Amino acid sequence: MTPVTSDSSASSEGTDLPGQLRAAAADVIIERGLGAFSLREVARRADVSHAAPGYHFGDMSGLLTSLAIEGLDTLHRETAAAAAEHVDPLDRLTAVGRAYVKVGREHPAHMEVVFRPDLIDVDHPDMHRCGAQAFGVVLAVVQAIADDRNPDLDVLTAARLCWSAMQGLVQIHPKLGVLDEAMGTSTRSLDDLVADFTRLIVDGIGSRP
Amino acid sequence: MTPVTSDSSASSEGTDLPGQLRAAAADVIIERGLGAFSLREVARRADVSHAAPGYHFGDMSGLLTSLAIEGLDTLHRETAAAAAEHVDPLDRLTAVGRAYVKVGREHPAHMEVVFRPDLIDVDHPDMHRCGAQAFGVVLAVVQAIADDRNPDLDVLTAARLCWSAMQGLVQIHPKLGVLDEAMGTSTRSLDDLVADFTRLIVDGIGSRP
DNA sequence: CCCCACCACTTGACGTTGTCAACCTTCGAC
DNA sequence: GTCGAAGGTTGACAACGTCAAGTGGTGGGG
Structure with a gap:
């Protein structure tokens, strides 16, 4: 049929x-x-x-899964392109982060559906393939940072942290906004937050001088 | 009516x-x-x-919003209780992270609904109140770390990073699992990842020795 | 005692939805 | 000219969210 x-x-x-x-x-x-x-x-x-x-x-899951795959694919391409524009490892990490939230901003429907396992078919082979490609970009950038400044770094775990922080940021950014105006703290744009996060992740929040 | x-x-x-x-x-x-x-x-x-x-x-949004408020409330209580059990700031941060993923594991339905603005009423006053309380716990722990080892730290941004990383972790952990077995890398439990992330966030991934 | 209003639902109905079987229609191959 | 498949359409069905109207019980005032 x-x-x-x-x-x-x-x-x-x-x-x-x-x-x-x-x-x-x-x-x-x-x-x-x-x-x-x-x-x-x-x-x-x-x-x-x-x-x-x-x-x-x-069915509905099939359509949304197709959308999610498209989203993961552009995520892969955009982050890879952004990484290729810089040579300094830290600049590359920041650029990848910016590309990540940029894709989330320019294709909100696609990115909204990527991490919704209840709506899509997470076991679709193309999901695995595109997801692994996108993660590979982050992995490579983190590896470059390790080579440059911290040879003992657990690269895999660090890459997982970077991805989690970016995805968490995309997800809770709107909530941070209302929290800010409720607490009277300063609201920051997504791009600024990405830069802040990148610097903090690289330097550490408890770095003794 | x-x-x-x-x-x-x-x-x-x-x-x-x-x-x-x-x-x-x-x-x-x-x-x-x-x-x-x-x-x-x-x-x-x-x-x-x-x-x-x-x-x-x-309506449906009302029921799910009520569930989300319940979830934010237990998140607030559990993380606060976990923080109170330790005195060392780093231990407290790790404990809060563990409590976060523990709530996500023990009340998956509640936590799944908290960050779904399309299904709930994010402007419900109790959402604001409980969300701010829960964020306050993270803020206090990060403040303690700043007092202890890094007085120049931007505490607000660092707290945002911690929350984003935890939430991102909860969300993409299942996907990391399938990614691991696809790439042949070692799979880690959620609790282990929390400890890994905490250490990395505190020390920084690019810490020059 | 009666009555009336109110609370906590239930009943019934309506329009919309996802899904599936069955049916057209165009088109190239034989 | 007939066949068969690709690419849809039509019609039907059960389940759903939502809302108006109804129902039973309870408590309080006269």
């Missing part, structure tokens, strides 16, 4: 319905939020019948 | 329907996941009519 291919192979242009459905899905998520997401609304925006998304992606 | 009180005031015991509904909701989330959450299933488990949850909490 349903092919469940989710191919993005629309050779030239114009009639890539899976792609249009992904784009419409991202729009719906941005405008209405993931809580009010609906396949039928996606179909309506793409001007196809209500069952067309199901035909191409099997 | 609907009271939308969501009071947890069931004086003695036995007939605290809002509390039973919260408990049932947590069970549903744990067993079926947030994606398959349904008010009617909650009502079924509490053995009440399908509209009872709506009567007490207004």
Whole structure:
């Protein structure tokens, strides 16, 4: 019945319905939020019948998983490109962090869906592949820092920390904002927070002078 | 019509329907996941009519918000209690981190809902209050570290980093697990990762000897 | 004793949703 | 000219969230 291919192979242009459905899905998520997401609304925006998304992606999880894979892929490409623009290891780490939150800002629907195991199929092979590629970028940058200044560093753990801090930041940044205005503390932009975090992670918060 | 009180005031015991509904909701989330959450299933488990949850909490967002507030409250109490058990600032930071992931492990439904602005009402006053209290614990511990070893530390930013890292860890830990077995790297438990992260955050990943 | 208002639900209904079977329609191969 | 598949559409179904209206019990005033 349903092919469940989710191919993005629309050779030239114009009639890539899976792609249009992904784009419409991202729009719906941005405008209405993931809580009010609906396949039928996606179909309506793409001007196809209500069952067309199901035909191409099997079910809702299939469509959202496809979106998540796209998100992980651009995350990989953007962070890799940002890292390649700098030679100093610390500059590279900061650039990767900035690229991370930039992807979160420019493709909020994609990034919102990446870490939602209840909505997507986390065992999809492409999820594994793209996730490992993206993590590889962080790993390489941290390795460069270790080579440059701290040969004894546990690179794997440090890379995990960097990823956790960036993802945590993207997730709780809005909440930090309201917390700030409730406590009267100064609000900082995402980019500034990335720079702050990078410096703190590198230097340590308890560095004895 | 609907009271939308969501009071947890069931004086003695036995007939605290809002509390039973919260408990049932947590069970549903744990067993079926947030994606398959349904008010009617909650009502079924509490053995009440399908509209009872709506009567007490207004709508689905009301029930989930109530759950999130409960989660933030136990997060606040558990981390504060853990911090009080140690005097050395570093031990306290590690203990707070462990308490954070412990709450995430023992009350997964509550913690899963805390950072889902699309499902809950993030502007609920109790959300602000409990969130600020919980953040206050982290802030105090980081302040102690600053007093002890690094008077120049930007305490607010450092506390934000700690919270982001912990929350990011809770969120992406399952993904790290599958990444590990895909890359052949060693898998670490959540508690071990907390200890690793704490040490790295304190010492810095680029600490020149 | 009666009545009335209120609380804590229940009942019933409506519109929307995800999913699935069945059905068209176009198109290239044989 | 017929076949078969690709790429959808149509129709149906059960489950869902939400809301208006109804119901039983309880407590207090007259």
